[in-house]
Amino acid sequence: xxxxxxYYFAPQSPWAYLGHRRFADxxxxxxxxVAVLPVDYGRIFPASGGLPLGQRAPQRQAYRLLELRRxxxxxxxxxxxxxxxxxxxxxxxxxxxxxxxxxxxxxAAMRLADAVLTACWHQERDIASDATxxxxxxxxxxxxxxLAQSHQPEVKTRYDAxxxxxxxxxxxGAPSWVIEGELFWGQDRLEFVARxxxx
Numbered sequence: 625x626x627x628x629x630x631y632y633f634a635p636q637s638p639w640a641y642l643g644h645r646r647f648a649d650x651x652x653x654x655x656x657x658v659a660v661l662p663v664d665y666g667r668i669f670p671a672s673g674g675l676p677l678g679q680r681a682p683q684r685q686a687y688r689l690l691e692l693r694r695x696x697x698x699x700x701x702x703x704x705x706x707x708x709x710x711x712x713x714x715x716x717x718x719x720x721x722x723x724x725x726x727x728x729x730x731x732a733a734m735r736l737a738d739a740v741l742t743a744c745w746h747q748e749r750d751i752a753s754d755a756t757x758x759x760x761x762x763x764x765x766x767x768x769x770x771l772a773q774s775h776q777p778e779v780k781t782r783y784d785a786x787x788x789x790x791x792x793x794x795x796x797g798a799p800s801w802v803i804e805g806e807l808f809w810g811q812d813r814l815e816f817v818a819r820x821x822x823x
Contacts, residue, residue: 638703
């Protein structure tokens with residue numbers, strides 16, 4: 625079985641934000657490789673019976689905000705539960721991370737993912753804006769030309785392939801990990817991820 629952890633998430637997911645750094649810590653401790661795979665949940669939700677946030681029942685939306693506050697306090701993570709730029713199109717950031725992962729490697733993509741998630745959920749910046757994404761490349765010491773590269777058709781093709789792979793693996797929510805063929809969903813399942821990684 626592959627020792628590479630498949631990491632599926634959305635750049636605009638608060639749950640991915642809450643779990644990203646803890647997952648990165650587990651990766652370092654386990655010395656596992658990772659495939660950083662931002663995917664399009666606009667395709668995944670219809671395939672898996674999920675609904676976009678705005679189409680969910682009011683009580684589900686209200687409880688989501690309650691749980692976000694609870695987890696942010698529990699984890700001592702700075703989080704704006706209703707940031708200025710949300711809902712937001714995650715595709716531009718996802719395509720940028722796809723380009724970075726392809727060209728600069730998984731460590732660079734993990735670094736950029738952290739910056740993007742933090743920009744959305746803590747700093748309240750518009751992660752759908754090319755201007756913001758250019759700033760985040762600079763802040764993470766990544767080449768400015770990756771932004772133009774992210775607009776190329778081959779990057780979109782790779783992004784679409786990763787999304788289909790997620791659907792085929794049974795992914796339905798963010799963040800999700802596949803480790804040695806086993807699926808884990810949710811930042812609150814990281815304890816089980818740690819066990820699977822032998823930690």
